[in-house]
Amino acid sequence: MNSGKIIEKKYRERKPDKPVKKKRDRKSYSLSIGPIHPALKEPVRFDLKIEGEKVVNVDFELSQVHRGIEWAGTRRNPVQIIYLAERICGICNICHSACFCIAVENIAGIGVPARAHYIRTIYGELERMHSHILWAGVAAHELGFDSVMYYTWKVREKVMDVMEALAGNRITKGIMMIGGVRRDIKEKQVPMLKEALEYYKKGFGKLGDIFLKDPVIKSRTVDTGILSKQDGLALCAVGPTARASGIKKDVRQDAAYAAYSDLDVKAITPKNLLGEVKGDVFDRIVVRLLEVKQSVEIIEECLKQMPKGKIVYEEKIPKLLAELRSVEGDGIGRIEAPRGEVIHYVKLVGEESPFCWKVRAPTYNNLLPWGPMLMGEQVADVPIIAASTDPCMSCTNRAVVTDGNNEEVLDNEAMRRLSVEKTNALKRRVGR
Amino acid sequence: MFEMAKELLKQLFRKPFTNRFPSKHVPKSTTKLLKNVKEGMAKVNRPVPIPEGFRGKIAYDKEKCIGCKLCIKVCPANCYDFLEKERKVKYHLSRCTFCAQCVDVCPVNALTSTKEFLLSDYKTH
Numbered sequence: 001m002n003s004g005k006i007i008e009k010k011y012r013e014r015k016p017d018k019p020v021k022k023k024r025d026r027k028s029y030s031l032s033i034g035p036i037h038p039a040l041k042e043p044v045r046f047d048l049k050i051e052g053e054k055v056v057n058v059d060f061e062l063s064q065v066h067r068g069i070e071w072a073g074t075r076r077n078p079v080q081i082i083y084l085a086e087r088i089c090g091i092c093n094i095c096h097s098a099c100f101c102i103a104v105e106n107i108a109g110i111g112v113p114a115r116a117h118y119i120r121t122i123y124g125e126l127e128r129m130h131s132h133i134l135w136a137g138v139a140a141h142e143l144g145f146d147s148v149m150y151y152t153w154k155v156r157e158k159v160m161d162v163m164e165a166l167a168g169n170r171i172t173k174g175i176m177m178i179g180g181v182r183r184d185i186k187e188k189q190v191p192m193l194k195e196a197l198e199y200y201k202k203g204f205g206k207l208g209d210i211f212l213k214d215p216v217i218k219s220r221t222v223d224t225g226i227l228s229k230q231d232g233l234a235l236c237a238v239g240p241t242a243r244a245s246g247i248k249k250d251v252r253q254d255a256a257y258a259a260y261s262d263l264d265v266k267a268i269t270p271k272n273l274l275g276e277v278k279g280d281v282f283d284r285i286v287v288r289l290l291e292v293k294q295s296v297e298i299i300e301e302c303l304k305q306m307p308k309g310k311i312v313y314e315e316k317i318p319k320l321l322a323e324l325r326s327v328e329g330d331g332i333g334r335i336e337a338p339r340g341e342v343i344h345y346v347k348l349v350g351e352e353s354p355f356c357w358k359v360r361a362p363t364y365n366n367l368l369p370w371g372p373m374l375m376g377e378q379v380a381d382v383p384i385i386a387a388s389t390d391p392c393m394s395c396t397n398r399a400v401v402t403d404g405n406n407e408e409v410l411d412n413e414a415m416r417r418l419s420v421e422k423t424n425a426l427k428r429r430v431g432r
Numbered sequence: 433m434f435e436m437a438k439e440l441l442k443q444l445f446r447k448p449f450t451n452r453f454p455s456k457h458v459p460k461s462t463t464k465l466l467k468n469v470k471e472g473m474a475k476v477n478r479p480v481p482i483p484e485g486f487r488g489k490i491a492y493d494k495e496k497c498i499g500c501k502l503c504i505k506v507c508p509a510n511c512y513d514f515l516e517k518e519r520k521v522k523y524h525l526s527r528c529t530f531c532a533q534c535v536d537v538c539p540v541n542a543l544t545s546t547k548e549f550l551l552s553d554y555k556t557h
């Protein structure tokens with residue numbers, strides 16, 4: 001109920017400069033966020049040490065949500081695992097299933113037809129567009145611009161419709177198959193795809209204006225949550241988080257898979273637009289928006305270059321399964337997911353199901369950079385900074401503020417309200 | 433701020449973007465509503481067309497099935513039970529993930545994807 005409100009009031013009423021008792025000479029509070037929290041979509045627990053509003057130390061606990069997907073995978077055959085892999089992440093379902101397929105193809109030495117490579121690329125980029133636009137909406141929400149969130153998600157709807165029309169499913173598209181893809185992109189579907197690309201080309205400027213020119217968004221995000229290039233490298237950040245810090249790292253460029261070797265994909269850093277790299281939240285917004293544009297260009301290029309022909313190595317699934325039953329060995333699949341590099345390791349031992357299947361999702365790498373990002377920032381900035389790496393973990397609904405004697409709960413709403421209030425205060429200061 | 437406000441104000445005067453249900457409230461009598469629509473006395477929102485190749489509820493043609501068990505083998509969600517006596521399968525909709533892998537694999541096309549997607553119901557059987 002309104003416990004959040006009451007507690008928030010209490011939190012507010014506490015005078016900031018209340019004299020600290022001599023005996024308890026503790027200036028810092030510990031603020032525990034999670035395991036279930038709003039800025040994160042999956043459980044993780046933060047333990048922040050705060051002095052006043054400032055974060056002075058960061059610690060967090062992972063492994064709050066172990067679903068045993070890999071275990072379930074070792075009890076299924078490779079074709080069944082494709083659909084299980086899709087369910088690792090609803091947003092990155094193409095990446096995970098494609099990554100698993102690539103790993104298995106590497107083991108069995110299965111060659112993928114050229115057309116299938118292109119179709120995989122197109123789906124991958126459609127997914128990146130949808131994921132980045134979705135993220136932009138989440139970022140707006142964390143900043144307190146909910147109407148912008150709805151607007152952004154409205155813009156995203158177009159790509160969802162395209163994916164539904166192409167694949168027959170909106171989210172878990174079930175399009176990947178070991179040795180290719182399951183459905184072709186038909187000639188008559190191309191105009192619809194092109195129309196959607198035009199829509200984004202036109203709408204992109206508007207979205208860019210809203211996010212990049214707004215003075216309030218700017219003052220909330222510029223110089224907030226900075227991740228330096230050194231820290232990014234040392235902590236192995238991946239994907240847009242790394243690129244926003246000026247690290248030119250992109251699997252599509254470094255170890256091209258699918259059709260990327262035919263396409264000229266360059267890692268995007270904020271330098272492309274701003275001329276300099278700061279590694280702050282604003283830079284992460286810039287990188288993601290530029291990548292949406294890049295994805296549109298990649299799909300256009302794919303449509304132009306796509307050769308005709310087969311789309312899958314072996315159409316008969318029983319035959320494929322029989323072939324996979326006879327191979328032994330291990331292999332790795334690497335893919336650039338919207339959030340960064342995802343790796344699947346598979347070991348086949350000549351049995352129905354794989355002996356081992358291990359998934360490393362990009363968020364795992366992008367968690368450690370939270371340390372340097374959050375250090376020295378205000379509590380109200382925690383949601384947007386945490387969200388800026390686009391973490392794919394379930395998010396915080398509750399934060400407990402303790403000062404040793406009293407425990408207070410700052411729930412999701414209260415945290416967000418703090419963030420919204422900061423935005424409003426800034427608006428007043430900027431004079432809007 | 434200006435860009436944002438402009439765009440949002442524009443949205444205010446547009447039609448809602450979401451797909452709407454045929455009528456705002458559940459009608460007392462569906463047949464009556466449909467009759468009224470026919471006579472032009474009432475209006476309903478036309479349904480949004482479902483794309484070709486949509487993967488909805490799976491339709492199972494028991495007559496065609498030859499009991500080859502391939503669908504059981506590929507289904508990731510273990511939706512199918514094998515009926516030993518009849519040598520046919522039983523499809524459990526509640527577990528289905530609508531991946532349509534079984535549709536692709538069935539050698540006699542006993543399984544097909546339909547366009548049915550509004551599957552929530554009070555009746556569980």
Ligand code: SF4
Pocket residue numbers: 490506507508509510511512527528529530531532533534535
């Ligand atoms: S659509 Fe997929 S989950 Fe559903 S019955 Fe067929 S194979 Fe199983």
Ligand code: SF4
Pocket residue numbers: 496497498499500501502503504520521537538539540541542543
């Ligand atoms: S694959 Fe088709 S024919 Fe074989 S058991 Fe399943 S429904 Fe019957």
